[in-house]
Amino acid sequence: MTATVHPLNRDTPPSLNPIMSLVAQDMNAVNSIILDRMQSEIPLIPELAGHLIAGGGKRMRPMLTLASAKLLDYPGTRHHKLAAAVEFIHTATLLHDDVVDGSDMRRGKTAANLIFGNPATVLVGDFLFSRSFELMVEDGSLKVLRILSNASAVIAEGEVDQLTAQRRIETDEERYLSIIGAKTAALFAAACRISAVVAERDEATELALDSYGRNLGIAFQLIDDAIDYTSDSETMGKGVGDDFREGKVTLPIILSYARGNAEERKFWEDAIAGHRSSDEDLAYAIRLMRENGAVDDTIERARLYGQRAIDAIAGFHAADAKAAMTETVAFAISRAY
Amino acid sequence: MTATVHPLNRDTPPSLNPIMSLVAQDMNAVNSIILDRMQSEIPLIPELAGHLIAGGGKRMRPMLTLASAKLLDYPGTRHHKLAAAVEFIHTATLLHDDVVDGSDMRRGKTAANLIFGNPATVLVGDFLFSRSFELMVEDGSLKVLRILSNASAVIAEGEVDQLTAQRRIETDEERYLSIIGAKTAALFAAACRISAVVAERDEATELALDSYGRNLGIAFQLIDDAIDYTSDSETMGKGVGDDFREGKVTLPIILSYARGNAEERKFWEDAIAGHRSSDEDLAYAIRLMRENGAVDDTIERARLYGQRAIDAIAGFHAADAKAAMTETVAFAISRAY
Numbered sequence: 046m047t048a049t050v051h052p053l054n055r056d057t058p059p060s061l062n063p064i065m066s067l068v069a070q071d072m073n074a075v076n077s078i079i080l081d082r083m084q085s086e087i088p089l090i091p092e093l094a095g096h097l098i099a100g101g102g103k104r105m106r107p108m109l110t111l112a113s114a115k116l117l118d119y120p121g122t123r124h125h126k127l128a129a130a131v132e133f134i135h136t137a138t139l140l141h142d143d144v145v146d147g148s149d150m151r152r153g154k155t156a157a158n159l160i161f162g163n164p165a166t167v168l169v170g171d172f173l174f175s176r177s178f179e180l181m182v183e184d185g186s187l188k189v190l191r192i193l194s195n196a197s198a199v200i201a202e203g204e205v206d207q208l209t210a211q212r213r214i215e216t217d218e219e220r221y222l223s224i225i226g227a228k229t230a231a232l233f234a235a236a237c238r239i240s241a242v243v244a245e246r247d248e249a250t251e252l253a254l255d256s257y258g259r260n261l262g263i264a265f266q267l268i269d270d271a272i273d274y275t276s277d278s279e280t281m282g283k284g285v286g287d288d289f290r291e292g293k294v295t296l297p298i299i300l301s302y303a304r305g306n307a308e309e310r311k312f313w314e315d316a317i318a319g320h321r322s323s324d325e326d327l328a329y330a331i332r333l334m335r336e337n338g339a340v341d342d343t344i345e346r347a348r349l350y351g352q353r354a355i356d357a358i359a360g361f362h363a364a365d366a367k368a369a370m371t372e373t374v375a376f377a378i379s380r381a382y
Numbered sequence: 383m384t385a386t387v388h389p390l391n392r393d394t395p396p397s398l399n400p401i402m403s404l405v406a407q408d409m410n411a412v413n414s415i416i417l418d419r420m421q422s423e424i425p426l427i428p429e430l431a432g433h434l435i436a437g438g439g440k441r442m443r444p445m446l447t448l449a450s451a452k453l454l455d456y457p458g459t460r461h462h463k464l465a466a467a468v469e470f471i472h473t474a475t476l477l478h479d480d481v482v483d484g485s486d487m488r489r490g491k492t493a494a495n496l497i498f499g500n501p502a503t504v505l506v507g508d509f510l511f512s513r514s515f516e517l518m519v520e521d522g523s524l525k526v527l528r529i530l531s532n533a534s535a536v537i538a539e540g541e542v543d544q545l546t547a548q549r550r551i552e553t554d555e556e557r558y559l560s561i562i563g564a565k566t567a568a569l570f571a572a573a574c575r576i577s578a579v580v581a582e583r584d585e586a587t588e589l590a591l592d593s594y595g596r597n598l599g600i601a602f603q604l605i606d607d608a609i610d611y612t613s614d615s616e617t618m619g620k621g622v623g624d625d626f627r628e629g630k631v632t633l634p635i636i637l638s639y640a641r642g643n644a645e646e647r648k649f650w651e652d653a654i655a656g657h658r659s660s661d662e663d664l665a666y667a668i669r670l671m672r673e674n675g676a677v678d679d680t681i682e683r684a685r686l687y688g689q690r691a692i693d694a695i696a697g698f699h700a701a702d703a704k705a706a707m708t709e710t711v712a713f714a715i716s717r718a719y
Contacts (some may be wrong), residue, residue, distance in 0.1 A: 194519050
């Protein structure tokens, strides 16, 4: 790990503590808005939404909106409502993802679709998505509305693209990066960028924050992909090998397939086709990846995107915010160790 | 049928022809926008969206936006994009409804979920929903964005409310009217109202058009409910008795249950619980409804809402538009005969 990604000489591993302290007060306000605006006269709506929202999660995206505002020394509170809108968009996509993937677990709890059923899960997702636009309209910035409606369309496109790529071993690295750029990184980028809009800063500032968020988002996703082949279920809130068992084509698989000999390629083809999902198969997959370096190189690529995120905010001066946002990148990468 | 609902003395039954002729040219422009904006680099998106959109449907909601603009002598074209946005919201909710209901058929064709699967159907719905907001943002009216984001949240609430009421025989008329007011009538109301916004007319005009759309929407839904117990499958694009077999509590059932003796109530309870779905059960249900007047009175209520819709636009002067919008109400009601 380079000195830049680990900006501080110290013994403690990088964490989200700096960014959490940076935005703690703002986050209280955002949490109040989230709790207030997920209410409805239809009791099932706050019950189902609350199951996921109260279930925690790092509130990573609203945290980035708040930290970006700090980086720009924005003195106002308009971004609170918008950070809540970003979290609602994210929550809506998680609910729909759980239906799409037939998830069993989410954030260490039983997934909403298993408790409340697919119909309610789809519809409460729709409600939160609509509510997020209501929040944006209340704020009144057409530029923010443009950024977030575009991000939402791109996320949906990325999800459909991923669905099309599902169980297709021929998915290559470019295609995969385009999928996670849409499905994961677009909302990270938008979450950061909208703070430049409310702070009324120039286009270059918007683009710098967009770049920070986008590259951080890709780094996060690539590390998630790597962790699925390294960690144990305790540290993730989901089981190791989930991606493998579901036949998900992620970067470790793409690299392994590209690097494999005929016999190994056959194994990866079978795995992605759903014929290799035993514990022994998973152990063999992990061993192959250790030999061919696919997990290490996935982490290496994540580190590269992380470095780009850090460089994107190099020109800003708010020291605390910049340090916290830099350490957030280091934290994202460090999860692989 | 009163002279007001049948405004013309003639032998031909009321039809959508007048409103279709009124807006034909505008509708070509709207259809181009719909076809253009459902495109995506991900081929599955236009394929799935096209299956439903090309499958026809009356384009009732965008037609109402266009007719309302004619009623106000609005000379511009801004409403074309917004009419497309309204149709995208409607299409997104249909796709999600098909997943929620596990539909087999839609618009006389195999439902998208059966051809493309639930995951793609949910996600393409999300895409169209996001795209609708992009279209609104391009138009740039925050007032329109407020009206349509609110309508979207209300629709989702109505759908969840209906889900909660599913298979609950104790659902009463008030609750049911509140559900269809949210789930169906809110988008009819918004579709009409936004034309008053683009034409820059006063609040009273907005409210009049909102009321026309809302009451027409309720009338449409109540007639749909009645038809399920009267028509044959040819005229609907779906089978008669679908609501009954699915245990859907609609107004004909609510009235029948309220009016039934102990034995009949037991039958309705069993039916809604899912234990009465044979052809004989359906025939018995229809016979009971004929005796207790539930279908006739559902139609009677629809006629009342239709009359309110007509009265709501009584003060406007554009003769062609007013006649066409009046006949649209008459058409909605006449479907029951």
